[in-house]
Amino acid sequence: MNLLPILLFAALLVYLLSLAILSSKWKWRRAKNERIQGGVDYPVTLLVPFRNEKKNLPGLLRNLAGLSYPNLQIILIDDHSEDGGGDQVEAWILAENKHNFKLISGQGQGKKAAIEQGVVMANANIILTTDADCTLSADWVQNMLRAFDDPSVQMVAGPVMTKGGDGTFDHFQQIDWASILLMTNFFFSIKKPVMCSAANMGYRKEAFYHIKGYQGNHGNPSGDDSYLLEKIYQRFGHQAIRYLASSNVLVKTHPVGSISGFLEQRSRWASKWNKHQFWQNAGGAVLSAFLSLASICSILLLLTGPIGVAMFAVYWFLKLLFEYFVLRKVLNTYEIPLSVGNLFLASVLHPIYVILVAFRSFLVKSRWKGRK
Template sequence: MLTFYLLFGILYWGMFSRLRKLWEGRKNLGRNFIQKENPQVSILVPFRNEAQNLPAIFNGIFSLQYRPLQVLFIDDHSEDEGRKYLTALIDKPGCEDIEIEILKSKGIGKKMAVRTGVERAFGDIILTTDADCFLPNDWVENKLKGFSDPMVMMVAGPVISQKSKGFFSVFQQIEWSSIILITKVGFELQAPLMCSAANMAYRKKAFEEVGGYNGNLDQLSGDDEFLLKKISKRFGVGSVRFVTDNLVMTMPHATWRSLFSQRIRWSSKWRSHLSLIHMAASILPVLIQLIFISSVCLLWKGHIGMILFLILWTTKILAERKVLGKVLETYGIKFSIWSYVLTGIVHPFYVLVSAIGGIFGNFEWKGRKSSNMA
């Protein structure tokens, strides 16, 4: 038993060292791309019960440097005053080179909302984001750099929660850094596993050629990952790209319950991918965290067991600080060692609860229950 945990600690350190090398590997492609003419761009913003967030995303879109733009807000059957507020914002004087419409989704769920937007979009390149996001001013230009190669059909980018007060905010940003890391590593290894629709772009013709979300419409989540897999399979892994320095920020969760609900929704997709690689990538993190939790048994193995327990958890925290800290520093975010200590202790239990929730697949999101989408 002692030998097992010792070897596991060594492997964990080695794994994170490898992840850091992959993070620091190939830089963004298309960085030196010079736009000869402005392609037509459509931005899709599906929303449901987002009245409090719509003014910020609306103003953020008007702050984008790229012109002209078509912006489509697609209402996924909201139950609040969001559509009313948005209509009032659109009626205000604005730029003539931004065409804004509010559409009613033709079906239930985010995928149907996006499909409604795609059908209306006139842009060759479609960008998607969420109503609770904050966009950099050069968001569109950086996305278009990824399409400098005509073979590229989709460009994904990083997302992270905004900073707020307290440990809960810190925990979310560190966890998001692990998501960003694994996302880029998947692309680097030419086996993309995930991406976020909050910061994503694709050619309209690619969406149409793969049939959009046909075959996945019964899933409440996964509008990003399912499309990524379809495009990658149809056009090859070289057709999808991850641009590291095009960061989109999202609102942090206000409560642990809300955070767990989202993560359970994400993890519930594991059955639907029908991919051994994706299944392994879903199961491995859970097994790793279970090993860390089970290491508590070392405390009953005398002084040697206690020392090994401390070494194992110290290795865990230092490895995570070294690598996840590097990811966060890319975006100008720094935390003390104690932030990584607390996150490193809480995270294994957080992953386990999310995984159990994902197995049973029962969750509620924006007033909808997963059982109602089956």
């Protein structure tokens, strides 16, 4: 047991140093009341694939109708919905007489096939994507397009955050998303991007065709965003990809309603850890699992007497202190408050959640919208 405190505090030191490094690359990016310039003349196509999203479609359609960009084509791709969602969208388009909206039925299986079909149908060279359970600000399109004023930029990604709620589980998900955004921003800032979200993404149609879309990745049912990021990075280099962390491009999504659904979603994401081209993906996953295991094992310090109890208290005090200041920095960017109580609960539960997701990603077949 004498070796345990040394190993735990070595792991703590690595964790705190990692948080400090990740935080150093995060800058305050709150939206400013400024005139939007550049990009407003580009024809743009927004792709929204959906499957079994009937409960979210009314809100989605109202939100998309409220986008203020004048030269926008919106294509909704029905990925073989089994809940009548496609009929609902078609009826709404006819009733509202929305000429810039188009509904198509997916010909292939899966989200990647749906997006590829949408790209073919797009009448614009600039393509943006989002998901059916998301909410966009009225000027989201204009703000995403600014980066494309640089002709060398082929792809743009932005932040995603769950909508606020009063429940502890809702706050836990926002804190978890803050850690994801922190890591995403860091790797973009060092020109080694490893992840992004198709809920808030855009690219040039020519670039999509140049890398042959998802060719080579159709065997993996998820990962339409990160695999595309890797291919564009490999073909065009880091200077062709931008990450916009400002609050004026934030996309909000619904929090997962249940713990089992949340673990299912995160396990699906985690199952891709060893399928990427870049070592950073696997390295980050392994390091996260190791540090989470160290936090769980820190409870063994309580069995080593008064000194062990004191070391346990120091371990968790430093962990909570660093997490509070680092994650609050991210959440403040999007005007999301962080209470000490919510952070404490998230900090205690997060290591357990990481290990559960890691085991689940290996042992349990993931499902998405009724598909394995």
